[in-house]
Amino acid sequence: MWRKVTATSFSSLKSSIFFKRLHLQQATKHNAASASAVSRFATVAPLQEKDGRCPFITFVLGGPGSGKGTQCIKIVETFGFKHLSAGDLLRREMVSNSEYGSMILNTIKEGRIVPSEVTVKLILKEMESSDNHKFLIDGFPRSEENRIAFEKIHSLFHTQSGAEPDVVLFFDCPEDVMVKRVLSRNQGRIDDNIDTIKKRLKVFEALNLPVIDYYAKKGKVHRINAVGTVDEIFEQVRPVFKACEAVTRMIITTTLRPLSFPPRLCILSKKKEKSDNKSRTRKLSKWQTETNHNIFSFPKSKSTPLLINRQPNPQTKSQALEQVLNDLEASLEKGITIEPEIYASLLETCYRFQSIHHGIRLHRLIPTTLLHRNVGISSKLLRLYASFGYMDEAHDLFDQMPKRDEYAFPWNSLISGYAQAGLYHDAIALYFQMVEEGVEPDLFTFPRVLKACGGIRSVEVGEEVHRHVVRSGFASDRFVLNALLDMYSKCGDIVMARKIFEKMPNKDSISWNSMLAAYIHHGLEVDAINTFHRMLLKGYEPDSVSISKILTGVSSLILGAQIHGWVIRRGIEWNLSVANSLIRVYSNHGKLDKARWIFNVMPEKDVVSWNTIISAHCKRREALDYFNQMEHAGVKPDKVTFVSLLSACAYLGLVKDGERLFALMCEKYKIEPIMEHYGCMVNLCGRVGMIEKAYSIIVNGMDSENASPTLWGALLYACFLHGDVTIGEIAANKLFDLEPDNEHNFVLLMKIYEKAGKSEDMERVRLMMVERGLDY
Numbered sequence: 001m002w003r004k005v006t007a008t009s010f011s012s013l014k015s016s017i018f019f020k021r022l023h024l025q026q027a028t029k030h031n032a033a034s035a036s037a038v039s040r041f042a043t044v045a046p047l048q049e050k051d052g053r054c055p056f057i058t059f060v061l062g063g064p065g066s067g068k069g070t071q072c073i074k075i076v077e078t079f080g081f082k083h084l085s086a087g088d089l090l091r092r093e094m095v096s097n098s099e100y101g102s103m104i105l106n107t108i109k110e111g112r113i114v115p116s117e118v119t120v121k122l123i124l125k126e127m128e129s130s131d132n133h134k135f136l137i138d139g140f141p142r143s144e145e146n147r148i149a150f151e152k153i154h155s156l157f158h159t160q161s162g163a164e165p166d167v168v169l170f171f172d173c174p175e176d177v178m179v180k181r182v183l184s185r186n187q188g189r190i191d192d193n194i195d196t197i198k199k200r201l202k203v204f205e206a207l208n209l210p211v212i213d214y215y216a217k218k219g220k221v222h223r224i225n226a227v228g229t230v231d232e233i234f235e236q237v238r239p240v241f242k243a244c245e246a247v248t249r250m251i252i253t254t255t256l257r258p259l260s261f262p263p264r265l266c267i268l269s270k271k272k273e274k275s276d277n278k279s280r281t282r283k284l285s286k287w288q289t290e291t292n293h294n295i296f297s298f299p300k301s302k303s304t305p306l307l308i309n310r311q312p313n314p315q316t317k318s319q320a321l322e323q324v325l326n327d328l329e330a331s332l333e334k335g336i337t338i339e340p341e342i343y344a345s346l347l348e349t350c351y352r353f354q355s356i357h358h359g360i361r362l363h364r365l366i367p368t369t370l371l372h373r374n375v376g377i378s379s380k381l382l383r384l385y386a387s388f389g390y391m392d393e394a395h396d397l398f399d400q401m402p403k404r405d406e407y408a409f410p411w412n413s414l415i416s417g418y419a420q421a422g423l424y425h426d427a428i429a430l431y432f433q434m435v436e437e438g439v440e441p442d443l444f445t446f447p448r449v450l451k452a453c454g455g456i457r458s459v460e461v462g463e464e465v466h467r468h469v470v471r472s473g474f475a476s477d478r479f480v481l482n483a484l485l486d487m488y489s490k491c492g493d494i495v496m497a498r499k500i501f502e503k504m505p506n507k508d509s510i511s512w513n514s515m516l517a518a519y520i521h522h523g524l525e526v527d528a529i530n531t532f533h534r535m536l537l538k539g540y541e542p543d544s545v546s547i548s549k550i551l552t553g554v555s556s557l558i559l560g561a562q563i564h565g566w567v568i569r570r571g572i573e574w575n576l577s578v579a580n581s582l583i584r585v586y587s588n589h590g591k592l593d594k595a596r597w598i599f600n601v602m603p604e605k606d607v608v609s610w611n612t613i614i615s616a617h618c619k620r621r622e623a624l625d626y627f628n629q630m631e632h633a634g635v636k637p638d639k640v641t642f643v644s645l646l647s648a649c650a651y652l653g654l655v656k657d658g659e660r661l662f663a664l665m666c667e668k669y670k671i672e673p674i675m676e677h678y679g680c681m682v683n684l685c686g687r688v689g690m691i692e693k694a695y696s697i698i699v700n701g702m703d704s705e706n707a708s709p710t711l712w713g714a715l716l717y718a719c720f721l722h723g724d725v726t727i728g729e730i731a732a733n734k735l736f737d738l739e740p741d742n743e744h745n746f747v748l749l750m751k752i753y754e755k756a757g758k759s760e761d762m763e764r765v766r767l768m769m770v771e772r773g774l775d776y
């Protein structure tokens with residue numbers, strides 16, 4: 001959508017506090033004294049504090065010509081948003097005297113994406129200068145890089161909750177319709193021609209869809225079918241905001257004074273509302289109309305007599321929930337009876353906001369008798385606990401639940417919680433209990449229990465569940481079939497996995513990706529490549545998951561490079577997971593220059609990118625240099641980072657660096673060392689002859705009973721290198737217990753004795769080997 005634009009200079013921005021803020025934030029990334037920069041920043045009043053409200057952000061996404069701008073106009077009219085079209089802002093910047101003018105012009109002409117730095121500043125400048133708090137950000141973020149840039153900077157405005165959009169609208173439109181609409185738009189845009197359109201569509205698919213995917217996984221995307229008349233489409237949009245209105249109203253309504261807290265007025269008490277006196281309902285609808293344009297930000301306590309005046313307005317969803325709970329507590333203290341629906345709705349809200357601590361607080365407020373008799377409330381609470389892995393609490397509720405045998409929902413939640421927590425046996429046991437108690441499994445039950453079967457790698461149990469799937473009539477459901485495919489693959493039955501895949505009538509991208517993953521997991525490279533080809537032939541566009549998988553699976557550099565070429569032609573080389581996989585492919589084949597090049601030019605890096613490049617240099621000092629850059633860039637290292645770093649130190653004999661990094665990992669990053677970290681430390685000390693220190697890491701630094709054979713093996717090898725008989729004997733004896741059939745341990749001990757001239761001991765070990773039937 002293109003509205004007429006006027007010129008304002010980008011350079012005028014630079015003097016604003018706002019720009020300084022952005023600039024400061026960027027500076028903090030590279031500044032060792034970042035903490036002080038952030039505290040200086042904090043002295044500038046952030047947007048949310050401007051008048052006590054937190055911005056409500058909607059990202060409006062969709063391909064070119066999908067009708068985003070047209071629908072934004074209607075949303076503005078109906079719900080009172082401020083519309084910010086990123087494209088319009090860029091065009092306005094282009095025609096101003098901005099230093100970026102020609103760059104923007106060329107980028108738009110080519111259908112490519114303007115650097116985030118420029119777009120984000122323009123958007124934020126508009127937000128900053130707007131009186132509104134509800135923003136429709138149209139046509140942005142266009143790439144993962146855009147998204148991350150926006151969220152990073154925006155996070156400074158949300159000190160607690162981060163910078164996620166509240167809603168993402170996705171206008172899903174077939175390409176031919178989009179092309180037709182753009183070509184007939186006739187507004188003189190330089191990019192409304194068939195050549196640019198083709199490029200824009202490719203960029204949309206490669207870079208914008210992953211953003212939509214990202215938010216879809218977070219449950220934020222509302223897909224709108226963008227075919228139909230403008231009004232028909234708007235009828236799909238309207239309920240999205242109406243639903244937000246409902247949640248906000250619930251929060252507002254439940255923040256009424258305890259005495260004026262009439263649950264009947266609450267939209268959640270629908271039954272009561274109907275039968276209630278009409279004047280109250282009229283009052284509510286009047287109030288609703290009055291607040292219609294204020295629904296998404298928590299309003300100031302001004303005109304409405306229903307609102308509490310005593311507290312400051314909540315700033316974030318979490319604070320809003322906090323306030324609701326405070327008022328609920330106050331109401332209960334005054335002896336006011338709370339409708340069960342309110343508890344149920346608040347539990348739903350806690351689940352949606354993923355706020356376990358509010359859920360726990362709410363749990364304490366719900367009368368036990370109500371909890372025990374109301375299956376709806378206890379199920380919602382159970383789901384909340386289970387989704388956070390609080391399995392004891394969830395199971396306690398389950399045990400006390402009435403009529404639990406009538407619904408699959410609580411069973412599914414519990415099975416899912418156990419499976420998520422890796423407690424596969426518990427998940428499976430519960431499933432069989434469900435069957436035994438005659439509860440009908442539903443569509444959601446099977447994928448969860450099949451995941452658990454895959455987790456324990458038991459094809460027998462998986463087959464049993466498969467039989468239930470058939471008996472229950474879900475054998476043609478795609479989600480269930482995808483879960484079966486995955487289960488058989490994880491349990492090692494690739495033949496069955498393939499059979500399910502081949503028979504599946506409506507394969508989706510998850511089916512193709514699961515099959516690819518299955519072949520790669522089983523080392524069937526040729527089958528994986530054939531599947532990838534078939535996927536292309538059938539018209540399925542491989543997504544970043546498929547491409548990353550296939551890149552991980554190919555052992556030949558030639559094939560890897562061919563896939564790289566294909567990726568470049570599709571314009572998706574800078575997708576984060578694809579770029580990470582490419583770095584891995586090149587570094588696995590010793591092509592460090594190429595790996596480094598990709599790493600250096602990729603527009604956005606995550607912890608995996610840094611880990612991959614560090615691991616690629618695990619035999620070089622550069623590993624440590626990359627780590628310094630990683631810290632400097634503000635990326636938090638994880639366990640994997642330190643495994644690579646410590647193994648580089650071990651390989652290079654960098655004792656001081658290794659010790660420093662180990663301490664840094666534990667103290668600064670609070671990472672609990674795992675076996676691999678201890679292994680590297682033992683190796684590091686052992687190789688340089690610090691045998692006692694290496695030994696003490698095993699016996700004092702960790703629970704030595706759990707020390708793996710790899711650790712003792714590293715110690716034994718170090719004893720061999722440095723001729724330490726005493727500790728060598730200890731390590732060898734441990735290994736003889738842990739790996740009784742591994743002749744290498746015996747041979748190493750014999751060599752230690754040989755070096756020390758202990759021929760009798762050598763002979764003793766040789767006899768031990770003979771007794772155990774081991775080859776010498």
Ligand SMILES: Nc1ncnc2c1ncn2[C@@H]1O[C@H](COP(=O)(O)OP(=O)(O)OP(=O)(O)O)[C@@H](O)[C@H]1O
Binds near residue numbers: 070071139181
């Ligand atoms: N539902 C519809 N049916 C027919 N034409 C439509 C519909 N919605 C929008 N249009 C027209 O299609 C053209 C593109 O719509 P619009 O500008 O809203 O799309 P957009 O998604 O904002 O595009 P871009 O991303 O290119 O700015 C416009 O001329 C608009 O009037």
Ligand SMILES: O=c1ccn([C@@H]2O[C@H](COP(=O)(O)O)[C@@H](O)[C@H]2O)c(=O)[nH]1
Binds near residue numbers: 064087088138141191
């Ligand atoms: O965030 C953005 C938004 C837009 N662009 C560039 O502008 C054109 C036109 O955008 P519309 O949303 O269709 O008006 C787009 O093709 C990009 O080249 C951008 O780079 N970043």
